[in-house]
Amino acid sequence: MMKTKFEEIVDVSRIGSENTKGFNELMVLANAEKITPSREDVEKVLLMGIDFQNDFMENGELGVPNSHKDVERVTKFLYQNLDKVTTIALSLDTHELHQLFHPSWWVDGEGNHPVPFTVITREDVEQGKWMAVEQQQESLAYIIQLERLGKKQLVIWPYHCIEGTYGAALEGQFSNMVHYHSVIRQSNIQKIVKGQDPLSEMYGIIKPEYAKTDGTNYAFLHSLLAYDKIVIAGEAKSHCVLESVRQIVEYYGDKHELPSKIYLLDDCMSPIPGFEEATEHACKELQRIYGIHIVKSTEFML
Incomplete structure (x- = not known):
């Protein structure tokens, strides 16, 4: 039984705005919990959070409609599964002003x-x-x-996630929950920076859209084999989430069991307007070809 209430960690009214809870205050709450360390988990579960950053929140530079509700739902899902999620991996879209998509x-x-x-x-x-x-x-x-x-x-995208700025930082309430998990489960967060090549886009967490040299993150790809379930949420569903999933399943192919371990939290991700229909079609194709699961956070049980 958790001693700390969800509302003590996440203030849903402040999603997408300044985070007023300091890390030290949060860690006092976390240190009061007595939960089994993640290294002792029998079933290994990875939660992959794609680009939950301030600039992709509804009032951000490249705001995704409904992203605040996505954050609310994914933080509630993580809170309800703090004792079951083994590791959290986060991608951080990170750019300079002068890149070919700006x-x-x-x-x-x-x-x-x-x-x-x-x-x-x-x-x-x-x-x-x-x-x-x-x-x-x-x-x-x-x-x-x-x-x-x-x-x-x-x-050509609006300037967004410029390195070192508020917009590039993790959304504050999401940050509270993932760091809370990190302390109580004694599990290091994997933070993967992407998108710094000035001559390439990088939607997916694994590799650029195109580059002269192989920029594939093989270490992260191979680390996925250690997990029994891979749960994915993030922004935007139409671009960075979709491409991340596509890169993973295409690497392992339809003859490998790993794609069938992937669960997309469909109510914890939203598309950029204008890409809704194409995104739904692409997700259903990945489900049909590779056997990934598309679920709702409120119904999916770990």
Whole structure:
């Protein structure tokens, strides 16, 4: 039985805003709990949180609608399963201002930068509609590779998750819960920084959309084999969550049992507007081909 109430850890009214609870205050509560350390778990469970960061909250620079409810539900799920989740792994989208998916990378013939959500195609660059401020040939080559590989088109995103800023930090209430878990279960949080290559997008936690060198995180991929269940939530469902899942299941393939250990908490993730239908179709295809599970946090029992 937990001594600390959920409301003492998470203030749902402050999701997406300043976190007023200090770590030391939180750790006093955590140190009062007496729960078996995660190293003694018989069934090993990984909770993977994708990009639960301030800039993806509803009032963030690249806000995802319904993200506050997603955080509320995932923190409640973790609270109810503090004694069952063995390890937490978190991805942290981390950028600089000058990267090829930000407006500053491109200009038109009059020196104007593209507005957010502009799609830049190979034809746009070859015809001079958009020009890279620098590394023009490398930028065009990247777009050509995206088209060759059948990847998402290059979208110019609002500036977001700039390294060292508030927007790049974990959402405060989610941070409270995952660090609380870390203390009471004596389990280190795996924090995986992604997206720092100026010449590539990196939606998935495993590898960039395209890069000249192999940027695959093989160590994390192979660590997944240690778990009996892999539970995934995060933002945005349409991009970073979907691509993370796709990268994992495609690596292991339909002849390996690992994809069938994946459980998507469907009510703890939301898509970027305009991508809803394509996202649902893609998730159902991954479910059909690889046997992943799509569940609701309120119904899924560990």
